[in-house]
Amino acid sequence: MTWDPEMTKMLVQGLWDTLYMVGFSTLFGYMLGLPLGVLLAVSDKDGIRPRRVLYRLLDFLVNILRSVPFLILLILVIPLTKLLVGKSYGSTATIVPLTIAAAPFIARMVESSLKEVDHGVIEAAQSMGAGTWTMIGKVLIGEARTSLLVGVTIALGTILGYSAMAGVVGGGGLGDIAIRYGYYRYETGVMIVTVVILVALVQILQALGMMLARLLDRRKA
Amino acid sequence: MAFIEIEHLEKTYTSKSGDTEALKDVNFTIEKGEIFGVIGLSGAGKSTLVRCVNLLEKPSAGRVVIDGEDMLSLSERELRLKRRDIGMIFQHFNLLMQRTVLDNVCFPMEIAGMKKKEARVKALEYLEQVELADKAKAYPAQLSGGQKQRVAIARVLASRPRVLLCDEATSALDPQTTQSILQLLKHINEKYQITMIVITHEMRVVQQICDHVAVLEYGRIVESGRTKEVFDDPKTEAAKRLIYTHEYTELESEGSGI
Structure with a gap:
């Protein structure tokens, strides 16, 4: 294998595609998953507005979505992708299945973060006459912010992992390069370089996320 | 008419293993500006009782009337507004961390x-x-x-608030801190004329700040009256037990100082 500027260009493009896909999928994933997670936490039997039927329904829906393997989801949602993006291949098109895979997973993490909030604090806010929106925004999300941020870090890492399969629909990105060159063409060098970049990326995201979470945590003296 | 009226209050928890009666026919009235103590051992239903006043727990039956307003007749919105009038402090403080x-x-x-x-x-x-x-x-x-x-x-x-509910507010504190918090509560009671319900298992809390006291046992009020009267001449076993145990430990701790 020879290393040429083309290769560097390809890797830079791959890194960019990965960041683009992961960034937007996480963003859209939270736009769907955050409200869904809040709804789950709030409507559960110990939540601030228990709604048994609604909880069961959402719980079931999230479980179904979470149990579909990503590779299958990628193909299953092609009609929807075409409708939303106009085409079914490329990085932008991959954001659709990535978002759909991420949202229920994010919803579960949000749900579990919000359920960690001390019941006593919720009770205190209720005793002050806080309305549902204040409870959600200032008490649940406000108090769970550290846990929620840790969740964002986990979500980024997981979506990054999923994005490696984007190659199947020509999504591009580092994972795609690693599979195409390393796995199909036996170009181990390229594969190793891509995997090293991916590892570094996850490390950086993880370190940044945890740092931010720690900075914002006031629960310790 | 009294400022706070609790009439035939009942609370039953239903679960698969059967019903638990946490409160049984609880009645009392509190005058404006008064500090009313509710004392009992753990599991007597004190916390449930105080939560039935601001409807954090919904009573199974009975009436809760505060300043002429029947709490159970309020809509959700009205209840939220009314709750701003009824403050509450807790054993574990429950601050936003x-x-x-x-x-x-x-x-x-x-x-x-x-x-x-x-x-x-x-x-x-x-x-x-x-x-x-x-x-x-x-x-x-x-x-x-x-x-x-x-x-x-x-x-x-x-x-x-015009009413303050104190749910074991000093139970997580050492004796000295308890004193200063009790003094503070007494001070705000006098300064703002806030009517208080004080839930506790500690006799000294009742002795120091409560005008009236009710003794709660197994979800029932077994004895109530002016604090001094109940202390000087407890009529029921439950009250005697609480008071004499307290005096015994007081003597014991004094004795240990010799």
Whole structure:
């Protein structure tokens, strides 16, 4: 294998595609998953507005979505992708299945973060006459912010992992390069370089996320 | 008519393993500005009782009337507004851990829709009342138990309540801190004419600040009256047990000092 500027260009493009896909999928994933997670936490039997039927329904829906393997989801949602993006291949098109895979997973993490909030604090806010929106925004999300941020870090890492399969629909990105060159063409060098970049990326995201979470945590003296 | 009237209050928890009667035909009245104690051993139903006053727990039967208003007849919205009139402090303080002391005190004013700037000025005044103005920028995790309870009291004052419910408010504190918190409660009771319901398992709390006391046992009020009368001449076994156990431990701790 020879290393040429083309290769560097390809890797830079791959890194960019990965960041683009992961960034937007996480963003859209939270736009769907955050409200869904809040709804789950709030409507559960110990939540601030228990709604048994609604909880069961959402719980079931999230479980179904979470149990579909990503590779299958990628193909299953092609009609929807075409409708939303106009085409079914490329990085932008991959954001659709990535978002759909991420949202229920994010919803579960949000749900579990919000359920960690001390019941006593919720009770205190209720005793002050806080309305549902204040409870959600200032008490649940406000108090769970550290846990929620840790969740964002986990979500980024997981979506990054999923994005490696984007190659199947020509999504591009580092994972795609690693599979195409390393796995199909036996170009181990390229594969190793891509995997090293991916590892570094996850490390950086993880370190940044945890740092931010720690900075914002006031629960310790 | 009394300021707070509790009539035939019942609370039953239903579960698969059967019904549990937490409160059985509880009746009492409290005059305006009075401090009313409810004492009992753990499991007697004290916490359930106090939560039935501001409807954090919904009574199974009976009436809760505060200042002529039947709490159970209120709509959800009306209840939220009414609750701003009924403050509550807790054994474990229940402060917002991710907010500064100042922002904790601002919280009820935010709920009431006050402007942030105005709320901050007021919050500082309330913190001065509990002698914690210098901790305004600290976070609850940096405070001692007694300081946390003072913040909780400042927070409760911020909604200018006419009723204050104290749920084992001194139970997590050492005897000295308990004294200072009780003095503070007595002070705000006199200064603002706040009617108080004090839930406790400690006799000395009742002895020090309560005008009237009710003894709760297995969800029933077995004895009630003026604090001094109940203390001087307890009629029921339950009251005797609570009072004599208390005196016994007092003697014991005095004795150990010799």
